[in-house]
Amino acid sequence: MKVEGYEKPLWITLILTTSFMVAEVVGGIFTNSLALISDAAHMFTDSAALAISLAAIQIGKRAADSKRTFGYHRFEILAAAVNAILLFGVAIYILIEAYLRISNPPDIQSNVMLIVASLGLLVNLICMKILSGSKDDNLNMKGAYLEVWGDMLGSVGVIVGALLIRWTGWGWIDSVIAVGIGLWVLPRAWALLKQSTHILLEGTPEHLNIDEIKQALSSHWGVDSIHDLHVWSISSGKSSLSVHVVCQHREVDWTDLLQQIRTMLANRFDLHHTTIQLEATPCSDASGEHSYTGSP
Structure with missing residues (x-):
């Protein structure tokens, strides 16, 4: 899926999540339910995460320039890191607030709490369905999906808590459910x-x-040794490789060898962005952990 394909599901999910977040805040205040408020706080991070994800996609579309030769693709990863930090903040807030409430639970309006949480579960399931198709293709989308997945479990927990409070009258259950959401x-x-x-x-x-990459390169025909092998990701699904390849055989056509190595890396490891430097003799610093001898 191309980057442009991620925008529509993110926009739909953002609109649904933000709309229901407001409803949960109102419902949580009206019912005195910490579980409902904590779920609303989690939904707030969902909305922030989705907005950041959309911003990351827009910024990531910018072409590479003289200052950023790789372009802006890595902004997606920065957005995912920010999303994770937001999740941490919400979880810690929930745990602290639950600790303060558990010894002195307020009166809970369990009926309204149940209705709001049930609607929240429906919204979460719709959002999960929208995001599920692209969650494995992009780290940013995975972060958004995890946010909604957490909300879905939170809504289930609030529903269970509302039913238990309604049947038993134990208000402390609300704080226990909130702690469970935070720990999850x-x-x-x-x-x-x-x-x-x-x-x-x-x-x-x-x-x-x-x-496996070291072995495949160093054992390739015509390769005497390799060094300075580096494999990394610019962003989700954009892996890159650079390596120095030593070939000391005059009869080997370097153009053909280079093409063979590129084809092998693409076919075996799905590496298409590769920088391969062929050398007749190893670099002066070609030693240590980045140097590997082959068997031509």
């Missing part, structure tokens, strides 16, 4: 932050095995 959000936020940070630090893409 934290590991998801950490996973998203870890993944986006890995890309920002130009780590090896998770779907690629660097040892």
Whole structure:
């Protein structure tokens, strides 16, 4: 899916989420439900995350220039990191507020709480369906999907809490449900932050095995050794590779060898943005962890 294809589902999800967020805030204040307010706060981060994602797509469309030769694609990863930080903030707020309330729970209007949470669940399910088709193609979309997924579980929790409060009259259940929402959000936020940070630090893409790439390059016919091998991602789905390849055989056609290596990397590892420097002798600093000997 092209970047342009992500915009429509994000816009629809943003409109639905923001509209219902307002309804949840009003409902939470009216019912004195922390669980409902915490779910609304989570929905606020959803709206912010979706808005950031849309901004990232627009900025990412800008062409490369003399100052940013890779273009603005990495803004998507920055947006994902911001989304993760927002999730952390909301989860911590929920836990603190629940701690303050659990010993002195207010009266909860469980009927209204149940109605609002049920509508919220419906909105979440619609948004999840809209985003599900592209969540595995783009880190930004994955972040937005996780936000909505968290909201969906939050709505389920609020519904269960409303029913239990209605049947038992135990107001502290509301705070327990809020804590459960917060604890569910934290590991998801950490996973998203870890993944986006890995890309920002130009780590090896998770779907690629660097040892397999080393072996494939160093054992390729005509290759004596390789060094300065680097594999990283500019943004989701945009992996790049650079490597120095030493070929000391005069009978080898370098143009043909270069094309073979590029084709191999594209076919075996789906690496299409590659920079390969052929050398008759290794660079002076071609040693250590980035140097690998082949078997021509």
